[in-house]
Every structure is written in structure tokens, then in C-alpha cells.
Amino acid sequence: MTIKSKTRAVPLVVAALAGSVALAACGAANENTSSGSSGSAAGTSAAEQLSGSLSGAGSSAQQAAMQGWQAGFSSQQPGVTINYDPVGSGGGRTQFLSGGLDFAGSDAALSDAEVQQAQTACGSGGYFELPNYISAIAVVYNLQGVDNLQLSPATLAKIFAGTVKTWNDPAIAADNPGKNLPNTAIAPTHRADKSGTTANFTDYLNKTAGDVWTNASSDTWPLQGGEAANQTSGMVAAVKAGAGSIGYADESQAQGLQIAKIKVGSSWVGPSSKGAAALAASSPTVPGRGATDLAIQLNRTTTSSSEYPLVLVSYHIGCLQPKDATKGQILAAFENYVISKDGQEAAAKAAGSAPISDAQRSKSQQIVDQIKG
Amino acid sequence: MGSTPDGRSKVTATATEDRKQTPPVRRAGDRVFSGTARGAGILMLIALAGVAAFLVIKAIPAFSASPAELPNHGSLAGYIWPLLFGTLLAAVIALLVGAPLAVAIALFITFYAPRRVAQVLGYLVDLLAAIPSVVFGFWGIGWLAPRLVPFYAWLEKHLGFIPLFTGPASVTGRTMLTVGLVLAVMILPIITAISREVFRQVPSLHREAALALGATRWEMIRLAVLPYGRSGIIGGAMLGLGRALGETLAVAIVLSVSGAVTFDLISSENPSTIAANIALNFPESSGIQINALIASGLALFVITLAVNMLARWIVARRAEFTEAS
Numbered sequence: 001m002t003i004k005s006k007t008r009a010v011p012l013v014v015a016a017l018a019g020s021v022a023l024a025a026c027g028a029a030n031e032n033t034s035s036g037s038s039g040s041a042a043g044t045s046a047a048e049q050l051s052g053s054l055s056g057a058g059s060s061a062q063q064a065a066m067q068g069w070q071a072g073f074s075s076q077q078p079g080v081t082i083n084y085d086p087v088g089s090g091g092g093r094t095q096f097l098s099g100g101l102d103f104a105g106s107d108a109a110l111s112d113a114e115v116q117q118a119q120t121a122c123g124s125g126g127y128f129e130l131p132n133y134i135s136a137i138a139v140v141y142n143l144q145g146v147d148n149l150q151l152s153p154a155t156l157a158k159i160f161a162g163t164v165k166t167w168n169d170p171a172i173a174a175d176n177p178g179k180n181l182p183n184t185a186i187a188p189t190h191r192a193d194k195s196g197t198t199a200n201f202t203d204y205l206n207k208t209a210g211d212v213w214t215n216a217s218s219d220t221w222p223l224q225g226g227e228a229a230n231q232t233s234g235m236v237a238a239v240k241a242g243a244g245s246i247g248y249a250d251e252s253q254a255q256g257l258q259i260a261k262i263k264v265g266s267s268w269v270g271p272s273s274k275g276a277a278a279l280a281a282s283s284p285t286v287p288g289r290g291a292t293d294l295a296i297q298l299n300r301t302t303t304s305s306s307e308y309p310l311v312l313v314s315y316h317i318g319c320l321q322p323k324d325a326t327k328g329q330i331l332a333a334f335e336n337y338v339i340s341k342d343g344q345e346a347a348a349k350a351a352g353s354a355p356i357s358d359a360q361r362s363k364s365q366q367i368v369d370q371i372k373g
Numbered sequence: 374m375g376s377t378p379d380g381r382s383k384v385t386a387t388a389t390e391d392r393k394q395t396p397p398v399r400r401a402g403d404r405v406f407s408g409t410a411r412g413a414g415i416l417m418l419i420a421l422a423g424v425a426a427f428l429v430i431k432a433i434p435a436f437s438a439s440p441a442e443l444p445n446h447g448s449l450a451g452y453i454w455p456l457l458f459g460t461l462l463a464a465v466i467a468l469l470v471g472a473p474l475a476v477a478i479a480l481f482i483t484f485y486a487p488r489r490v491a492q493v494l495g496y497l498v499d500l501l502a503a504i505p506s507v508v509f510g511f512w513g514i515g516w517l518a519p520r521l522v523p524f525y526a527w528l529e530k531h532l533g534f535i536p537l538f539t540g541p542a543s544v545t546g547r548t549m550l551t552v553g554l555v556l557a558v559m560i561l562p563i564i565t566a567i568s569r570e571v572f573r574q575v576p577s578l579h580r581e582a583a584l585a586l587g588a589t590r591w592e593m594i595r596l597a598v599l600p601y602g603r604s605g606i607i608g609g610a611m612l613g614l615g616r617a618l619g620e621t622l623a624v625a626i627v628l629s630v631s632g633a634v635t636f637d638l639i640s641s642e643n644p645s646t647i648a649a650n651i652a653l654n655f656p657e658s659s660g661i662q663i664n665a666l667i668a669s670g671l672a673l674f675v676i677t678l679a680v681n682m683l684a685r686w687i688v689a690r691r692a693e694f695t696e697a698s
Contacts, residue, residue: 087656087657088656088657090657090659091657091659094659185541185544187543187544187545187641192629192630192653193653193654193657194657224631224632224633224642225631225633225641225642226631226641226642227543227544227545227547227629227641228629228630228631228641229629230625230626230653237514238545238547238629241518241519241544241545241546242543242544242545243544244544245544245545
């Protein structure tokens with residue numbers, strides 16, 4: 001096409017510019033960096049002002065909380081930059097174990113093989129693993145006219161396994177006496193991508209309804225069938241759009257959706273920060289690990305009604321004595337902030353997570369005090 | 374009067390002047406231009422060879438990897454085949470829906486519409502090509518999919534005996550058929566633009582002859598335009614097919630993936646496409662899994678190459694026929 005006159009070229013040029021601007025806007029950097037901005041921080045600690053940077057990577061569930069921590073920490077230590085790349089828990093652990101990171105964020109605790117690798121990677125000082133992020137997972141559903149749905153673990157497992165196909169199935173009716181359940185088909189929705197939320201949900205189903213849900217915990221959905229959504233935002237959108245669908249999503253992003261209560265012991269409990277933190281606090285640590293590894297073996301089969309067992313716990317993993325002395329100081333200061341009341345509240349505000357309990361804090365503080373350069 | 378191999382005709386003039394054959398006049402500018410053109414062609418080939426070499430080199434570790442390391446915990450062929458199936462299925466739906474529509478639009482713009490309407494319509498269709506594919510993805514999942522849900526329920530109820538519509542119908546509308554429709558809208562401007570150019574090239578002599586013999590406008594198109602433009606339309610359709618095969622973001626956003634190889638177009642269980650699978654899994658992959666993803670990219674490269682060669686062969690075959698007639 002030849003352009004016969006200048007005026008014919010103008011709409012093409014404008015369209016090209018608009019197109020390129022739109023395309024440039026699509027490119028988003030994944031790395032979160034917070035440069036040292038001196039905010040108006042009340043109560044700056046008397047600690048010395050450090051300068052440098054810290055690089056971490058891993059769990060994308062921690063991403064929102066990490067932004068809150070970066071902002072809060074930079075008001076205490078304006079000269080420090082914390083970089084966090086949410087590549088996923090697996091990638092974070094792998095990079096940390098090969099020595100490429102100062103700390104990793106991981107939704108799953110280190111496996112036994114990885115513990116050995118961590119001890120090699122960190123040398124004589126050893127490693128630490130702290131549960132710094134606790135978040136409840138809500139069972140969300142979309143069924144008009146039916147609020148406060150109650151689901152026992154066996155029923156939940158049958159729904160997601162596909163054996164219970166309609167909402168007025170006797171299994172669901174048994175959990176919800178007196179409710180008028182319609183004949184709509186159930187559309188179970190799961191996450192298409194690798195996700196710590198999926199890992200914790202499948203772990204819960206496996207531990208509480210092991211005869212129905214025989215698959216072990218895994219971060220990719222183990223079964224064929226059902227609607228697949230990308231990321232938490234996709235899950236929320238899919239459940240919102242599909243009538244009769246049911247899924248699982250982080251509680252902080254589940255506003256606007258109907259949330260089901262699950263059976264704990266003999267009572268029906270809904271997701272809450274308190275319940276999530278209570279479960280994390282009362283669960284034992286994984287046996288056979290060192291004193292600086294606070295990996296939690298979540299007690300999914302708890303019967304206490306003040307605890308909510310569908311919980312995601314995310315860890316910070318790092319070396320107790322990093323090779324670089326300054327990095328050690330920065331890491332100690334950062335972890336100090338993360339486990340402090342202010343830090344946990346910043347995360348709760350940014351990500352809707354549950355602040356860790358005081359008992360947990362004192363346990364973690366003992367380990368953080370051991371971090372040095 | 375014959376002609377020499379380099380195209381000059383030998384004119385019998387004075388014998389002395391023609392005793393030595395002067396080579397054609399080539400000035401410096403000619404040499405620069407031909408060199409630049411040749412260099413550009415060679416650069417193109419080098420880039421293509423570079424891409425192919427990168428794909429092959431990075432995919433080789435995946436061919437010899439053990440099943441435990443691959444993402445599907447099976448063989449590499451078992452990993453790539455469902456993706457290939459999904460890619461071809463989505464592209465075929467897009468072509469079947471989009472190509473006839475595009476040709477019809479091109480015919481309307483060229484022969485039926487008044488001049489001003491034709492110009493505006495042509496400009497609008499070309500504007501469709503400027504929309505980024507991520508926007509198409511959001512349009513597909515936000516507007517199109519929910520509105521197709523009742524249609525899918527109807528299809529399952531009345532045409533459920535056809536394997537394509539077995540169901541159960543998806544409640545969110547994020548199905549292979551929706552993806553095919555979104556892709557059809559995306560390849561529409563490509564095929565329309567090429568078809569319009571082809572229809573404009575139809576010799577007016579042919580068209581006027583048909584009309585003079587008493588043909589209606591549609592008969593004129595059928596007799597004079599479509600046979601002449603067939604190879605061009607096929608070329609445009611193959612270009613659109615190429616885009617549909619490689620479309621990444623729109624499919625990644627819209628499709629609900631379960632990995633099963635099925636012809637069911639209206640359910641939630643769909644095979645992913647190669648490009649969408651790479652886009653969704655690359656950020657969280659490491660090691661051999663990345664090699665497996667690149668191996669699937671190599672498979673897409675080979676398939677696209679094969680499709681383009683097939684298109685060229687079809688066009689060349691038809692060209693022989695049209696030239697002979």
C-alpha cells in the first residue's frame with residue numbers, strides 16, 4: 001500500500017504509536033525491588049544504619065506480604081535494598097541450595113535430601129528455616145440461594161474427586177440438614193499452575209479423608225477433569241463466573257465469594273486469621289531436624305474448634321552465618337523485622353495473612369539472634 | 374531476431390561495433406543495491422537457521438531424559454502429543470470459522486459496498502490486527518465466554534450425540550470452541566487484507582466480460598473472481614493459520630486446561646496448546662523441564678514449517694492450472 005499523501009500517513013503513525021505504547025505497558029518486571037526511601041517512620045530502632053542489598057526468591061504466595069515487609073523495613077533501614085523474585089517455591093529452594101540467594105521463600109519445608117544440601121551450602125554455621133507467613137485457605141463456591149454451606153472432609157474429597165456430581169447429593173445434604181439444595185451440577189475448579197495452595201489443599205484432603213482422596217500432597221493438581229484456573233485471581237474469577245462451581249483460594253483474595261465451613265472435630269469452622277495462627281502454633285515441628293529448623297508438621301486432623309486446618313505456611317530459609325559479614329547483619333535485621341509485631345502486621349495489611357503467635361515469635365527470635373555475619 | 378542468454382537482442386548493425394560484446398552497464402549504485410538485497414536475504418536465512426539451531430540444541434537433552442525428569446513423568450512424545458493436538462484443533466476451528474468470514478468480508482468490501490463504506494470498513498478490519506493478543510484474551514474470558522455458556526448448554530442438550538458436543542458443558546465457557554472463536558477473530562484481518570488485495574487484482578476485463586454476458590454480481594464473482602483469486606486466498610488462509618498455530622497469550626488466558634486429548638469442544642477439559650503451555654509453565658520451570666518446553670517449541674516450529682510448505686505446494690499446483698488456462 002503506497003501512502004499517497006502525508007495526511008494518509010498520520011492515522012497509521014498514530015495507530016503504530018498507540019500499539020507500541022500498549023505493548024510496552026504489557027511488559028511487567030517480575031522482580032520487586034524497593035530502593036531505600038526514607039519514609040516518615042516513627043520509632044526508628046537504635047540499630048546502626050546498614051547499607052547494602054539482600055536477594056531472595058521463591059514463593060509467589062509471599063509476594064504481597066514481601067512488598068509490605070520491603071516497605072516497612074526500608075523505613076527502618078533506608079540504605080538497604082531487598083530484592084525478591086517470586087519464581088515459585090521450587091525455584092527458590094533450588095537457587096538457594098546452589099548458593100545463588102541470600103534467603104529463599106518456600107511454601108513447602110525443605111525435604112530431607114534438601115536439608116543435607118542446605119547444610120553443605122551453608123557450611124559450619126548451618127541453616128535456619130522460619131515459618132514467617134501463615135495464611136488460611138478458603139473453600140469458595142458459587143451457589144445461589146445457599147449460604148453458609150457446611151462440608152465435611154469426606155464430602156469435600158468426593159466433590160473434588162468427581163464422585164459427587166450434583167449439589168443435592170445425599171452426602172452434601174447430610175452435612176447441611178434443613179437446607180434447600182438445588183439440582184445444579186457441581187463444577188470443581190482447581191489451579192492449573194504449580195501452587196502451594198494446591199499442595200496444602202491436597203495435603204488436607206489426604207490427611208483427613210485418606211480413604212477417598214488417595215493422592216499424596218502435590219503442588220500440581222493430581223486428577224484429570226474439572227475446570228482449571230490460572231493463579232489465585234483466575235480461580236476467584238472462574239468461581240465467580242461459573243454457577244455451581246467450587247474451588248479453593250487464599251482467604252485474603254476470597255472477598256465477594258461464598259465461603260464454606262469445614263468440619264473440625266464436631267464443629268463447623270470457617271477460615272480466619274486466628275484459626276490459622278492457632279493451628280500453626282499448636283502443631284509440632286518436623287522431627288529429626290536441627291534446633292534452627294522450625295518446619296511445622298501441620299496437624300490437619302485437629303479436633304479443636306478454635307483451629308482452622310486448611311492453612312498455608314510459608315518459610316524463610318537462609319544461612320545462619322553468611323560468608324559476607326554485612327549480608328549477615330542485613331539478614332539478621334530483616335528477619336528481626338519480619339517476625340516482629342510490626343512486621344507481621346505489615347504483612348497482614350498487605351496480604352491478609354495471619355500474624356504469627358507470640359509463642360512462635362519467641363521461638364523464632366531465639367534463632368534469629370543466632371544470625372550473624 | 375534471436376536473443377542472447379543475458380537478454381540482449383542481437384541487432385545486426387555495423388560489424389565492427391558488435392565484434393566485442395559489451396557487458397551490461399553496472400554502476401556503483403547498482404552493485405550496492407544488489408549487494409544489500411542479497412545481504413538482507415542471507416541475514417534472514419541466518420536468523421532462521423539460528424532459531425532452528427537454538428531449538429534443536431536446547432531440545433536435545435529432553436530427548437534423552439528419563440521419564441522421571443519430564444513434567445508429565447512419562448515419555449517426551451507423550452508430553453508433546455496432547456499439546457500438538459490442542460494446537461492443531463484450535464487452529465483448525467479458527468480457520469474453519471475465520472476464513473469463510475474473512476473472504477465474505479473481502480468480497481463485500483470490494484464488490485458490494487459503496488465506496489465510502491468500503492473504505493471505513495476496510496480501515497476498521499485492519500485496525501483489528503493492531504489489537505494486542507492479551508486484550509483479545511481478556512475480551513474472550515470476560516465477555517465472550519460467559520455469553521457462550523447458554524449456547525454450550527443448548528449444544529449439549531440437543532446435539533450431544535455428536536462427539537464434538539458430548540459435554541458436560543462448561544459453566545464458565547472457557548472451552549476449546551471459545552478459544553477457536555477468539556482465534557478466528559484474530560486471524561480475520563490477515564485473511565481479509567490479503568483477499569482484498571487479490572480481488573482488486575482481478576482483471577477488469579474478466580469481470581466486465583462476465584457481466585456483459587448477463588451474469589448477476591454473485592455469478593460474476595463465482596466465475597471471474599474466485600477462480601482467479603483462489604491461490605491468493607489460500608496463501609492468506611495459510612498466513613492466518615500460522616498466526617493461529619502460534620498464538621500464545623489469548624489461549625493462555627481463556628483456556629481451561631486439563632491435558633486430556635479429546636474432541637469435546639464444549640467441556641472444561643481441554644488439551645493445552647504448545648505456545649500457551651510454554652507461556653504458563655516457563656516462569657516456574659527449571660532444568661530438564663525447560664528443555665522439554667523447548668522441545669515442544671521445536672515441534673511447533675516443524676509443524677508450522679510443514680504447513681507453510683504444504684500451502685506453497687497447493688498454490689504452486691493451482692498456479693500451473695491458471696497459467697495453462
